Amino acid sequence: MPMQFDQRSPVYLQVIRWFKERIATEELERGQEIPSRREIAAQLGINPNTAQKAYKEMEEQHLITTERNVPSKITTDPEIVSKVRTELLNEAVEQFVHSIQAIQVPLEEVVTKIEHLYETKERGKIDA
Amino acid sequence: MKKYLMLTNEEIKRSSKLYLIVVGALIVLELLSVVVKTMLYERSIETFMRMNQASELEAVNSYGTFSFAAATSIFDYIMMIGVAYIVVLALQIWYREWIGESKHIYRLLLLPGSRASIYFAKLTTVLLATVSLIGLQWLTVVASYGLFDWLLPESHKFPTGLIKSGSLLQVFYSMNIEDVFILLMMSCAVINLLFFIVLIERTFRKSRAMIQLIAEAMILILPFGLVMYITEGPLSGLLLRVEYVTLYLVLLSIGFFYIGFRSIRLVQNKLSV
Amino acid sequence: MLEVHGLKKRFGRKRPVLNGVSFSIKPDTLTCLIGLNGEGKSTILKGIVGLIPMDAGSIIVDGTTSREKIAFVPDVQTMPSYMTIGDALTYMNDYYSDWNEQTADELMATFKLLSTDKINELSKGNQAKVNLLLGFALDRPYLLLDEPFAGIDLFTKEQIAWIFSSHYMEGRGILMTTHEIVEVEHLIDRVIFLQDGQIIDEHDTEEMREIHGKSVQDRMREVYQR
Numbered sequence: 001m002p003m004q005f006d007q008r009s010p011v012y013l014q015v016i017r018w019f020k021e022r023i024a025t026e027e028l029e030r031g032q033e034i035p036s037r038r039e040i041a042a043q044l045g046i047n048p049n050t051a052q053k054a055y056k057e058m059e060e061q062h063l064i065t066t067e068r069n070v071p072s073k074i075t076t077d078p079e080i081v082s083k084v085r086t087e088l089l090n091e092a093v094e095q096f097v098h099s100i101q102a103i104q105v106p107l108e109e110v111v112t113k114i115e116h117l118y119e120t121k122e123r124g125k126i127d128a
Numbered sequence: 129m130k131k132y133l134m135l136t137n138e139e140i141k142r143s144s145k146l147y148l149i150v151v152g153a154l155i156v157l158e159l160l161s162v163v164v165k166t167m168l169y170e171r172s173i174e175t176f177m178r179m180n181q182a183s184e185l186e187a188v189n190s191y192g193t194f195s196f197a198a199a200t201s202i203f204d205y206i207m208m209i210g211v212a213y214i215v216v217l218a219l220q221i222w223y224r225e226w227i228g229e230s231k232h233i234y235r236l237l238l239l240p241g242s243r244a245s246i247y248f249a250k251l252t253t254v255l256l257a258t259v260s261l262i263g264l265q266w267l268t269v270v271a272s273y274g275l276f277d278w279l280l281p282e283s284h285k286f287p288t289g290l291i292k293s294g295s296l297l298q299v300f301y302s303m304n305i306e307d308v309f310i311l312l313m314m315s316c317a318v319i320n321l322l323f324f325i326v327l328i329e330r331t332f333r334k335s336r337a338m339i340q341l342i343a344e345a346m347i348l349i350l351p352f353g354l355v356m357y358i359t360e361g362p363l364s365g366l367l368l369r370v371e372y373v374t375l376y377l378v379l380l381s382i383g384f385f386y387i388g389f390r391s392i393r394l395v396q397n398k399l400s401v
Numbered sequence: 402m403l404e405v406h407g408l409k410k411r412f413g414r415k416r417p418v419l420n421g422v423s424f425s426i427k428p429d430t431l432t433c434l435i436g437l438n439g440e441g442k443s444t445i446l447k448g449i450v451g452l453i454p455m456d457a458g459s460i461i462v463d464g465t466t467s468r469e470k471i472a473f474v475p476d477v478q479t480m481p482s483y484m485t486i487g488d489a490l491t492y493m494n495d496y497y498s499d500w501n502e503q504t505a506d507e508l509m510a511t512f513k514l515l516s517t518d519k520i521n522e523l524s525k526g527n528q529a530k531v532n533l534l535l536g537f538a539l540d541r542p543y544l545l546l547d548e549p550f551a552g553i554d555l556f557t558k559e560q561i562a563w564i565f566s567s568h569y570m571e572g573r574g575i576l577m578t579t580h581e582i583v584e585v586e587h588l589i590d591r592v593i594f595l596q597d598g599q600i601i602d603e604h605d606t607e608e609m610r611e612i613h614g615k616s617v618q619d620r621m622r623e624v625y626q627r
Binding site for chain 2 (some may be wrong): 412449450452453454470473475477478479480481482498520521
């Protein structure tokens, strides 16, 4: 389904992020085939050039592997997957800390809040 | 060539509906008028006979015989309508490309190939309409005479001179190949001129168009006037009458071709949406 | 490459609308020509394609001066009013040797258009789709679109925007003018800005975002609100 894009940041990076999120959650498993450039362009509603750029960059970051005449696949390297998870986690935490520091809440309170919310969400998942 | 043929086909298709309606109406009117007029004459004879206790012969002698000219008296006016239709067609065939929701002129100017074909296709269409109109009118005149002949007893007919001379009708009835040719040439010239005026109007903005038209008129009339002045003034008597006529015809032809080329050039280079 | 050199055009005796417009369109890119209302965007497109004769300037298409590699999608209907969509397709097939019937059929199906519909009875959105179809179904490497989104509803806009993420984009250099920049910004590769009859700014959109953190709209404000 077509994505909503932030118009101030490069579209191809947002596409890569889309992949990274799904790699981190293993929605896209290691070694799994991914749609072709054409297909992903139509699916996400982007210019095929952007898809091309994204795939090229992902290949350089070893997130995907591409061989001739064969659909691209997610990397099979577990280290890369864990690197991606760490990367996303770091980003999220950085953003969070940045916004929390703006309102100057003490660390303890922050940590308590996080634990509480996390547990509630986990329980919510079990009940559902 | 292929583009020209396809365009001509398209133009004919687009104009055929109106053409058939107008021409059909004209023919019907003409034939009807002959029938009605003849019947009215017959009625008048009968009335005269009854009113004056006269015999048929006496009635015809007193009242007068009925001529074909009388039966076809409104033909001239109807033919004028035909001429008016051709003029309207010559204008409308261009203006319809700009008017309305869809601007077909875009599509025409975008088509691959020479743009001159657009001009020639429209010219052909109007000429075809003219020629067929002339032909159909001629047939109608002949048919009218047949009707007249059939409906009217011999003794009622005006004996000599079927048609009053000098009318359009005479031209039609006594048509021969030369006449047709001349008529065609004249129509061509008029249509050519109409196209030129339309194209000037479409190419140049209002005031500029007027100026342009006046300039073109000067270009055309000046040499003509000059020649006239020379040949009838200082050089009069130099040329035979037939040579005068030829000279003017040559000048007119040059004018005609000049207008034609200018029109084509406008379509090729200057016509804008 | 479609190169535009020094286009100049003046209407009447007023100031020139175009005063030396030059830019290029590369193959396989979607370029957006941006300018305020009445600045001459439409005039540029029509000048490139020969609908409005220019006072000066030239067009070079892949090294030639022939316009036959450029297709144009206008913002008005161009087929005679009596025609159905099917008639229009036949028309294009007859006159153009580079008409691709298969592409036409595919787009008819994608856009859910019926060949028996009369063009002038279609909604504005469907008319826009027809125009788009007539342009894209020509196998030409360059395509110019004049306000393809003008005055049409959201859902039709999405359908039309879809074509810019489809394989029909491949191998084409496309130049588009639009005011609906918000909805298609993410699809555009390049922007060129027109002001006072000249191109005053050009950017690769992704570079602009990556290096300057600016969206096309941001840049528009900078350029036009000085």
